[in-house]
Amino acid sequence: MTRQRGAVIDALREAGRPLSPAEILAAAQRQVPSLGLATVYRNLRALLDDAQVHAVELPGQADRYELAEEPGAVTHRHYFQCLTCDRVFPLDGCPGHLEEITPPGFVVEHHELTLLGRCPDCAGGSGKLRKAAARDH
């Protein structure tokens, strides 16, 4: 455990939502200004291998990363991405009913679902959306 790795983990913990490597870099540099992007990637990879972090893959987007839940928690999650501020939020639950759309002969092992729309900040039409987008540029 190095200072750099601690800074990456702190950045993820404080955000409470999935972050891109660049967002992690920006946040973690407040603790370790000399931190480089390559180190962020290397630590993310190590943390992924350790199952301390997991990757959130979004269609047509670069991966985001978040801290893994405590052991024993759900392994499977879906996400909501705001089309205005680009932030990603975890969801609870899973729609299921996948057999209905699976053609015969196909074996489903897992699935990815992403909801797209407006988060509460950006749906309201208030000025909050600009603040949120700016905060995460």
Place this chain on the structure above:
Amino acid sequence: MTRQRGAVIDALREAGRPLSPAEILAAAQRQVPSLGLATVYRNLRALLDDAQVHAVELPGQADRYELAEEPGAVTHRHYFQCLTCDRVFPLDGCPGHLEEITPPGFVVEHHELTLLGRCPDCAGGSGKLRKAAARDH
């Protein structure tokens, strides 16, 4: 309509499933050997603007492209991606029930669902999977 564009469209039509730009290039070069990747991308973009083709965005993967259905068909589709041969297959239907997992205050505008597993060729344990994977390298 140029020879190059015709070759791109033919490649998509003959495949009958979403193709990556590199797959399109390889297939279309059988008609137009001098074809370049940039031209594939430019034609894809033009065809997208024309709604003759649409992009299939997969989590953690480069986009694939397929011919748009005849006008009047469903605008919204989901896909199955084979974890063995990497090919992508269109599905019919949609699980719905998204309200159940949408937290209050969020406005869902659309969603993306990808099923991952084994396609019939690769689930069977026969030698077919190797043939399919090789065909699409």
Place this chain on the structure above:
DNA sequence: ATTCGTGCAAACCGTTTGCAGTGCT
């Protein structure tokens, strides 16, 4: 002293763009 992690720069992959050349009208 050895080892492991870091920081920087270069490499890499998929995609986009600038530019000169080609083929149509």
Place this chain on the structure above:
DNA sequence: AGCACTGCAAACGGTTTGCACGAAT
């Protein structure tokens, strides 16, 4: 001639890797 489209190569953004330096044992 003019114009749109092509092919190539360079640029680009995100990610990975090579390599020499620095920190910790």
